[in-house]
Amino acid sequence: MKGQETARTKMCSMVKKFQKSRNEDCRDGISVLQGRKPGGSSSRCNFGRRSVPYERSGRGLLPSHFQEDGGNWMRDVREDPRVRYTPYARELNERRGKWRGSRQVLITMCRDPQSRERKMEEDTQDRRVESWFKITIPFGRKYDKAWLMNLIQSHCSVFFSPVDFHYINNRALFFVQDARIASKIKHVRNKIYDEEKRKISIFVTPSVVPYSVKNKFTPEQMEQLKFIMKKRYDGSQQALNLRKLRFDPDLMGHQIEMILNRGNCMVATLQIIESNFPELLSLNLGNNRLYQLDGLANIVEKAPQVKILNLSKNELKSICELDKVKGLKLEELWLQGNPFCSKFPDQSAYVSAIRNCFPKLLRLDGQELSPPIFINVDAPGLITPSQESYKGSETMKNLVLQFLKEYYLIYDYGDRQGLLNAYHNEACFSLAIPLNPEDLDSSNLREYFKYSRNMKKLKDPNLRRQLLKYTKRDIVDSLSMLPKTQHDCNNFVVDMWLQRKTMLCFSVNGVFKEIQGTSQGGVHAFTRTFIATPGSSSCLYIVNDQLFVRDARPDEIQSAFSVPMATPCSSSMPTLSQEHQRMVQAFSLQSGMKPEWSQKCLEDNGWNYTRAGQIFTMLQTQDKIPAEAFKQMP
Amino acid sequence: MGDKPIWEQIGSSFIQHYYQLFDNDRSQLGAIYIDASCLTWEGQQFQGKAAIVEKLSSLPFQKIQHNITAQDHQPTPDSCIISMVVGQLKADEDPIMGFHQMFLLKNINDAWVCTNDMFRLALHNFG
Numbered sequence: 213m214k215g216q217e218t219a220r221t222k223m224c225s226m227v228k229k230f231q232k233s234r235n236e237d238c239r240d241g242i243s244v245l246q247g248r249k250p251g252g253s254s255s256r257c258n259f260g261r262r263s264v265p266y267e268r269s270g271r272g273l274l275p276s277h278f279q280e281d282g283g284n285w286m287r288d289v290r291e292d293p294r295v296r297y298t299p300y301a302r303e304l305n306e307r308r309g310k311w312r313g314s315r316q317v318l319i320t321m322c323r324d325p326q327s328r329e330r331k332m333e334e335d336t337q338d339r340r341v342e343s344w345f346k347i348t349i350p351f352g353r354k355y356d357k358a359w360l361m362n363l364i365q366s367h368c369s370v371f372f373s374p375v376d377f378h379y380i381n382n383r384a385l386f387f388v389q390d391a392r393i394a395s396k397i398k399h400v401r402n403k404i405y406d407e408e409k410r411k412i413s414i415f416v417t418p419s420v421v422p423y424s425v426k427n428k429f430t431p432e433q434m435e436q437l438k439f440i441m442k443k444r445y446d447g448s449q450q451a452l453n454l455r456k457l458r459f460d461p462d463l464m465g466h467q468i469e470m471i472l473n474r475g476n477c478m479v480a481t482l483q484i485i486e487s488n489f490p491e492l493l494s495l496n497l498g499n500n501r502l503y504q505l506d507g508l509a510n511i512v513e514k515a516p517q518v519k520i521l522n523l524s525k526n527e528l529k530s531i532c533e534l535d536k537v538k539g540l541k542l543e544e545l546w547l548q549g550n551p552f553c554s555k556f557p558d559q560s561a562y563v564s565a566i567r568n569c570f571p572k573l574l575r576l577d578g579q580e581l582s583p584p585i586f587i588n589v590d591a592p593g594l595i596t597p598s599q600e601s602y603k604g605s606e607t608m609k610n611l612v613l614q615f616l617k618e619y620y621l622i623y624d625y626g627d628r629q630g631l632l633n634a635y636h637n638e639a640c641f642s643l644a645i646p647l648n649p650e651d652l653d654s655s656n657l658r659e660y661f662k663y664s665r666n667m668k669k670l671k672d673p674n675l676r677r678q679l680l681k682y683t684k685r686d687i688v689d690s691l692s693m694l695p696k697t698q699h700d701c702n703n704f705v706v707d708m709w710l711q712r713k714t715m716l717c718f719s720v721n722g723v724f725k726e727i728q729g730t731s732q733g734g735v736h737a738f739t740r741t742f743i744a745t746p747g748s749s750s751c752l753y754i755v756n757d758q759l760f761v762r763d764a765r766p767d768e769i770q771s772a773f774s775v776p777m778a779t780p781c782s783s784s785m786p787t788l789s790q791e792h793q794r795m796v797q798a799f800s801l802q803s804g805m806k807p808e809w810s811q812k813c814l815e816d817n818g819w820n821y822t823r824a825g826q827i828f829t830m831l832q833t834q835d836k837i838p839a840e841a842f843k844q845m846p
Numbered sequence: 847m848g849d850k851p852i853w854e855q856i857g858s859s860f861i862q863h864y865y866q867l868f869d870n871d872r873s874q875l876g877a878i879y880i881d882a883s884c885l886t887w888e889g890q891q892f893q894g895k896a897a898i899v900e901k902l903s904s905l906p907f908q909k910i911q912h913n914i915t916a917q918d919h920q921p922t923p924d925s926c927i928i929s930m931v932v933g934q935l936k937a938d939e940d941p942i943m944g945f946h947q948m949f950l951l952k953n954i955n956d957a958w959v960c961t962n963d964m965f966r967l968a969l970h971n972f973g
Contacts, residue, residue, distance in 0.1 A: 646915035
């Protein structure tokens with residue numbers, strides 16, 4: 213017996229070579245092992261001993277290493293590795309005598325892989341009656357259920373319907389009833405690959421009746437449940453309130469335990485919803501101690517119209533649970549009171565994460581959410597060339613022009629931090645200048661160069677990533693770092709080249725002057741492209757912003773600023789310089805105060821815009837600014 | 847895959863492909879547009895693959911050469927890509943002119959097509 217230790221290790225390396233080809237025709241014998249680690253599956257060694265309820269097959273558990281994939285079977289190579297997972301251990305054990313001796317294992321492996329399969333099939337057929345089989349996919353957790361089922365089904369010649377599909381740790385499991393089906397599934401085992409071209413292995417073992425089948429509700433219980441659910445249904449709102457369902461007095465009176473965490477309870481509930489409330493819009497599952505939403509995995513089929521879902525005050529510990537109901541087109545969601553809600557650094561992170569799951573969500577925990585930028589891209593008919601709709605939507609054109617006017621007012625004269633409200637939360641910004649690093653010193657554009665994200669020249673991926681500014685906070689911070697400018701707003705050429713209901717693309721071409729820094733007085737030409745989405749009250753939120761800056765040509769410089777900029781400012785102080793006038797306008801826009809008051813504030817602070825802004829904010833929070841200072845809201 | 851985000855990869859290869867086609871035989875450009883595409887050429891709009899190809903083919907030059915000096919790509923929220931190009935072009939024997947072009951790319955049935963295209967010469971028009 214002790215000698216087997218050394219024999220075993222010798223075996224490990226030799227047999228490893230065969231491991232890959234064990235399911236193929238391995239008559240040629242030697243093939244190189246790929247990717248299998250010997251003994252690298254220690255975490256799986258409890259595989260056979262777990263989930264006791266299902267393994268009480270009364271036939272004696274196979275030793276765990278029989279059920280392993282990977283290298284563990286090498287622990288005891290006396291047993292034929294090919295039959296290691298057969299459920300019919302008893303029969304095999306009787307035949308064990310034959311397989312003793314390592315060499316014989318090799319020989320039998322090599323020589324006749326087919327006969328063993330046949331033998332297993334025969335055994336299988338004997339046990340047709342009343343037998344359930346558990347199908348396990350190790351590491352199945354990472355696969356989507358529908359995809360996995362489709363994959364297996366497509367390789368399987370018979371149609372089957374998986375029962376009780378669920379995930380435990382890393383594994384995916386389900387049950388099938390027919391031994392024939394089980395054996396067919398077993399055949400699929402090494403013929404299927406995942407998207408990374410890795411083989412997906414499947415284990416088939418006999419099992420007891422699955423939980424949900426065993427604990428299925430009786431027809432009487434179903435009737436009772438239906439009656440109670442009907443009482444809780446509000447037909448006018450198409451809403452079903454299943455809050456605290458377990459403690460419903462009627463249910464308790466009939467001794468029906470509706471613990472919704474349990475598969476059978478949720479299945480029964482969904483079944484009743486499907487048959488009796490197909491038009492269901494709102495479902496309240498709050499206060500049911502739900503810690504997982506596996507039971508709702510098929511809610512999209514059973515209650516497809518649900519738009520309002522209340523899962524508040526449950527025990528959900530991870531936002532990943534919401535992935536299971538992702539198929540619902542939710543407009544309203546209640547999640548407060550679940551443990552995972554407090555795991556976010558702040559409210560906006562929480563909201564973003566939820567919106568990632570449900571892009572069309574309008575209300576979360578009772579709060580209206582800012583306009584979603586999800587655009588229905590499946591409706592190409594919505595793409596209208598701006599020319600046709602130009603005539604029809606002068607409002608869009610005016611909206612854009614007004615937007616640009618205000619934008620550049622703040623950009624040039626105001627504190628660029630004020631542009632925060634012009635951007636969407638998840639906006640992108642980048643700037644590029646068509647300049648060679650060698651020409652840098654002689655160019656007026658050098659201040660911009662460090663922010664320039666010209667893909668043609670910039671090869672460093674990290675820098676590329678960094679220079680694409682994402683989120684409005686980052687964008688506005690980087691805009692504030694760009695040199696101060698003065699744009700020739702009267703001579704903008706604006707191209708509106710895409711208009712959809714929820715998206716607007718326009719480009720602005722023009723020139724601007726640098727009014728600060730080493731390149732002061734230099735005139736540059738620019739093209740800035742915006743993609744924006746209209747929000748409430750006819751304001752635009754920028755979603756993409758791209759700026760190209762280049763040197764202006766002499767003729768452009770000459771004609772720039774030739775038309776004095778009209779000053780629609782209502783200030784009655786004509787002695788103010790043009791720049792100061794613009795500052796007043798910008799300040800008035802941002803603060804909401806009338807121009808006279810804005811001017812006073814700026815004057816008092818020596819025309820230091822930022823400081824004036826700070827003083828204003830401070831006074832406002834201290835309520836020291838009289839109401840008459842503010843403009844009337846239209 | 848790789849360290850380049852996908853929008854940069856797609857954007858760069860699209861741009862390369864586009865200008866290669868344009869310079870060699872611009873009547874072949876139809877393949878990258880769809881019937882819902884819209885071209886804004888110097889302020890004029892053309893909708894649909896056929897109209898676009900007609901406009902591009904009818905441009906009054908025989909030879910054309912583009913040279914890209916800068917390009918940038920950004921992803922848009924609806925999983926499209928916006929690609930921006932600035933460069934120079936030379937048509938026939940005319941002097942070199944700067945131009946600016948913008949493409950909005952969308953993935954339809956596993957192929958990236960251009961749904962919007964905007965072209966402007968880098969001239970400053972004073973109205």
